[in-house]
Amino acid sequence: MKNIVIIGNGIAGITAARHIRKKSDYKITIISAETAYFFSRTALMYIFMGHMKFEHTQPYENWFWKKNRIELLKAYVNSVNTETKELVLDNGTVLPYDDLIIATGSKPNKFGWPGQDLKAVMGLYSKQDLETITKYSKDCHRAVIVGGGLIGIEMAEMLISKNIPVTFLVRETSFWNKVLPAQESEMINQHIKEHAIDLRLETSLSKIISDENGRVKAIVTDVGETIACNLVGLTAGVSPNISFLKKSNIKLGRGVLVNRYLQTNISNVYAIGDCAEQHKSIDERNAIEAVWYTGRMMGETVARTVCGNASEYTPGNWFNSAKFLDIEYQTYGWVWAKPKKDEARFYWEHKEGKKCIHLNYNKETQQFIGINTFGIRMRHHLFDKWLKEKQSVIYVLEHLKDANFDPEFYQQHEAEILTQYNRENGTNLHPRKKNWKQIFLKG
Numbered sequence: 001m002k003n004i005v006i007i008g009n010g011i012a013g014i015t016a017a018r019h020i021r022k023k024s025d026y027k028i029t030i031i032s033a034e035t036a037y038f039f040s041r042t043a044l045m046y047i048f049m050g051h052m053k054f055e056h057t058q059p060y061e062n063w064f065w066k067k068n069r070i071e072l073l074k075a076y077v078n079s080v081n082t083e084t085k086e087l088v089l090d091n092g093t094v095l096p097y098d099d100l101i102i103a104t105g106s107k108p109n110k111f112g113w114p115g116q117d118l119k120a121v122m123g124l125y126s127k128q129d130l131e132t133i134t135k136y137s138k139d140c141h142r143a144v145i146v147g148g149g150l151i152g153i154e155m156a157e158m159l160i161s162k163n164i165p166v167t168f169l170v171r172e173t174s175f176w177n178k179v180l181p182a183q184e185s186e187m188i189n190q191h192i193k194e195h196a197i198d199l200r201l202e203t204s205l206s207k208i209i210s211d212e213n214g215r216v217k218a219i220v221t222d223v224g225e226t227i228a229c230n231l232v233g234l235t236a237g238v239s240p241n242i243s244f245l246k247k248s249n250i251k252l253g254r255g256v257l258v259n260r261y262l263q264t265n266i267s268n269v270y271a272i273g274d275c276a277e278q279h280k281s282i283d284e285r286n287a288i289e290a291v292w293y294t295g296r297m298m299g300e301t302v303a304r305t306v307c308g309n310a311s312e313y314t315p316g317n318w319f320n321s322a323k324f325l326d327i328e329y330q331t332y333g334w335v336w337a338k339p340k341k342d343e344a345r346f347y348w349e350h351k352e353g354k355k356c357i358h359l360n361y362n363k364e365t366q367q368f369i370g371i372n373t374f375g376i377r378m379r380h381h382l383f384d385k386w387l388k389e390k391q392s393v394i395y396v397l398e399h400l401k402d403a404n405f406d407p408e409f410y411q412q413h414e415a416e417i418l419t420q421y422n423r424e425n426g427t428n429l430h431p432r433k434k435n436w437k438q439i440f441l442k443g
């Protein structure tokens, strides 16, 4: 019987294990250093804020694994020997495998800042990080967060929920503007400030200063300002967690390099989830995709391959969602920070500055390329369908009502959006009657 070993019990590794079990009788072992059982990393902030307990973030009961003959080992893998097909664990155990799946996720970036390893300086990634922030937030008089991305803003929300004053250092000229177009980025700048977060744009961290007990007592910015604080969040992005593979024969780039089948350069060794890096990016996607649903997709794909049905990873249309304090964000297809030369844009913003949509389309053919929506919830399956059907921006605007997923009593804005589009483009578009079939028939 084939012996499959998976390193990492996050969404990627766990999905692979579940699907291999569905398809085979193979021996399956999952090794992970962080926690005994799989939990939802995306919910860490809600545990901190008291909305849920850690146990609520575990999607499976603890008996599930034994019942499904998936062995769980809590250990750190120190090294991989691909010639003998063995792993060495931190407790000295040598573990053989036939097929190895690397699903070791990411770690927060630390750029060698002086003081980055002081007490009360932390990233927000692991359960241990959650424990650290919980401990040090108890007597925190001011926190400084370094790095303006999705995790930074989550950390800011967590801390202000406990009435801790937060200074937020963002190196860029505007929040997350490498990803968001200028309008959305500015909307979020304003929203952050409205939450009394001290947002410092174009400001980087120079060093972190210790008190007499080895805990942070202040930071110094690149403009020479000293800010007194006793908690620092490092949220300047993440990178693949692969340092334990440096001495192996497995080819590494920024992540573990894989082909479309998620295979590494060594036969019977695969990599999935945040730690995998495509040799060649798929369409316009990043070669490393550090998001939840792609980890799940890769887990399903690799399970098929390992069970004899070699399958390519085909993630389909890009989508993502997040939350910036009170504003929900969704994106489908591509809306780059700046339009490409054959692209045109349409932007609508609600007068209160908490909702907007931004459409990207081809200037000549009018083909719909992507949409950002803030503060209005949309149906994923419809945008996916319209992108697949290569619908025009006009079709999308006239059927926007079909995609709106907000509850009925929420204010609807489609008429206002169409009026603005007509005014700016000299057109006469009308909202179409709701097409219930396309709303409810998925796929």
Ligand SMILES: Cc1cc2nc3c(=O)[nH]c(=O)nc-3n(C[C@H](O)[C@H](O)[C@H](O)COP(=O)(O)OP(=O)(O)OC[C@H]3O[C@@H](n4cnc5c(N)ncnc54)[C@H](O)[C@@H]3O)c2cc1C
Pocket: 007, 008, 009, 010, 011, 012, 013, 031, 032, 033, 034, 035, 041, 042, 043, 044, 045, 075, 076, 077, 078, 103, 104, 105, 106, 124, 125, 126, 151, 154, 241, 244, 272, 273, 274, 275, 289, 290, 291, 292, 293, 295, 321, 322
């Ligand atoms: C705070 C936060 C919020 C997020 N919110 C969102 C969101 O809203 N939407 C979204 O799409 N994505 C979100 N993400 C990203 C998403 O959580 C990750 O993309 C996803 O969890 C990665 O899954 P994974 O299975 O690849 O790896 P991981 O979940 O990182 O699991 C890998 C596991 O392997 C273990 N490990 C690593 N090396 C070893 C070793 N040598 N030996 C043993 N064990 C090892 C690690 O400790 C870890 O437990 C968020 C991430 C964070 C941190």
